[in-house]
Amino acid sequence: MTNLKARTRPVPADQDADLATLRGDCARMAPRWSTPERHAARPVPPSRIHGVSVPASAARLLDAMAEYGD
Numbered sequence: 001m002t003n004l005k006a007r008t009r010p011v012p013a014d015q016d017a018d019l020a021t022l023r024g025d026c027a028r029m030a031p032r033w034s035t036p037e038r039h040a041a042r043p044v045p046p047s048r049i050h051g052v053s054v055p056a057s058a059a060r061l062l063d064a065m066a067e068y069g070d
Helices: 021-034 056-064
Strands: none
Touching: none
């Protein structure tokens, strides 16, 4: 059956929650989460990449980042 009773007062937000609490909650939930199998990524030939446009400003930004551009 459906519970049609409405709450008379809203549930108060947890004012004491912080990053440490959130991390603890996540650590307790982690064993319940499943992860998909990892497959080795294969390179894609440039001829198969089409329809992608990158603004010049974004390309310059990535080019200036050591992880991507150098």
